[in-house]
Structure formats: structure tokens, C-alpha cells
Amino acid sequence: MNFELSRKTFSRIKKPIQRLTSEIYDLEPNSQNKKNILLLNFDPLQYEELLMEFKKENINFLLLNLRKPAITNKKSLDIIKNSKSKIVDLNKFSKFVKSDIFYAQKNLQNIIEKIFNDDSSFKKLFSVDKFSFWSSIKDQFRDICTSRFQESTERLFLFKKLFSTFDIDTIFVWVEVGQEEKECILMGKFFSIKSVMLQHGRYQTSKKWDKFASFLAYFSSSLLTDKQIIWGEITKQYALSHNHSPNNVLIGGSPRHDKFFNLSSRKNKKTGKILLAT
Missing domain, CATH: 1.10.287 (Helix Hairpins)
Structure with missing residues (x-):
């Protein structure tokens, strides 16, 4: 059964549920922690490996999900608890x-x-x-x-208060074209906060897409983020051919997809995973 909700109704439902969940499971961040990484609109179900790697390296990181909630089911809750993630509630600064x-x-x-x-x-x-x-x-x-x-006016003031309260060292996004991402990145620049974009999907490298670059955050135009972490050499060469600095375009693989290519060899070939590319 599907329910259709307006943006306003969804927001009203989301706010108290997120607040209650954070209090029950102790997910509220400590403002005294230094050099936090802010992950904006990252889905724990898709970026579990990234969150666990941050935990392994003892990196303080905060989840700020302004569209889809960070916790959507038991698995996402388990990932957040196991990775010791903390969730920022932007509305608390209102x-x-x-x-x-x-x-x-x-x-x-x-x-x-x-x-x-x-x-x-x-x-x-x-x-x-x-x-x-x-x-x-x-x-x-x-x-x-x-x-x-x-909505944007309100968020800009809330972002300003967030960056005044927490020591944010770097902002991570997986897309630049979202309105919340633009606001967060640009407000972060006023606080000298670096920003990084993780490549989320395959980039179109055909020239016919160049005219849409500013709307799609492709490398054929300038980008808001200070650095970009991409999948591999093809994307890097495309970025360099459009005058992006090699110091800012870094090859780091894909936190979402690397798990499909790092499977350990098994004696029983009937087990494992099959990748279907469509």
C-alpha cells in the first residue's frame, strides 16, 4: 500500500521521529569533538563500507540527512549503531x-x-x-x-548556526546539484570548510552533454566542491581535459560498488555474488 504525502506533511512526521530515535539510541553528536566530517544526505544502506572505514580510522563524522531520513529500517539503524554514527538534527538550531x-x-x-x-x-x-x-x-x-x-532562507541560517556550533573540518556530498548541497557547500566556504564530492554514478563524457554540465555537476564545467573523489582513470582524464586541477581530482574507487569487485575467492563457486549491469 502506498501513501502520498506532501513535503510539509512528510517533514512534520520526520522531525519528531528523528528526534525520538536519536534520544533513544544516543545518536546526538557531541559539539566538543574536533575535526568532524559532515556527510550530507548519505544513505547508510548504500555507504555502509564508508561509515565502517571512518570508524576504523577513528574519524569523527556526522550524518545530516535533509531529504530521506538516515534511519529507514532496522538494517540502517544497525549500521548507524555499529559504525558509531551520530545524526545531526538541523531543526534543533531553530x-x-x-x-x-x-x-x-x-x-x-x-x-x-x-x-x-x-x-x-x-x-x-x-x-x-x-x-x-x-x-x-x-x-x-x-x-x-x-x-x-x-525553505532555503531558513536552511542557510540553520547551516550557519551548525557551523558555529560544531568544528566541521570537511563536508562530504555525493552530488552538487541538490539545493541543500549547494547551500551547505557555499555556507561552509564562509567558515573556510573544505568540501569533497564522491562520484555517485557514471558520468556522461560525450560532448553533447557539455551544455547541461552546470545542471548535472559534470567535469565539463567548474564545480562548487574543492576536491572530487572519482572512480577511476577515465573520469580523471576527462576532468583534466576540461582544465580541472590534478591535485583536486583524486581516484578513490566507489564506496558503493567496490564490494562487488573485492570478493574473496571461494572454493564453492556456487556461492558469492553476481553483478548484473543494466
């Missing part, structure tokens, strides 16, 4: 910056209203063959922009 958020959102609302009062510009922008469809989408588009911009 009480410290509530008034700042309110005034910033109020000013933003006034700016948005002025922008959307200029119908002439939008009519030209949203048109095909000199036929404008702006009037058909105006209200919905304005509501979406207002909602998303207000």
Missing part, C-alpha cells in the same frame, strides 16, 4: 535563529512580490512561438518559488 529567519523571510517575500508583479518579463520568458503561457502557470510557479526560497 530556536537560536528564529527571529533572524522571520525577518529574512519577510524581506524575501516583499522582493518576490515585486518580481512577480512584472508580468511583461515573465510573458516573454514563458512563451513558445510568440505565444505566452505565463498566465496559466503564474500562480503555481509563484507559490513554488516562494515556498522553496523560504
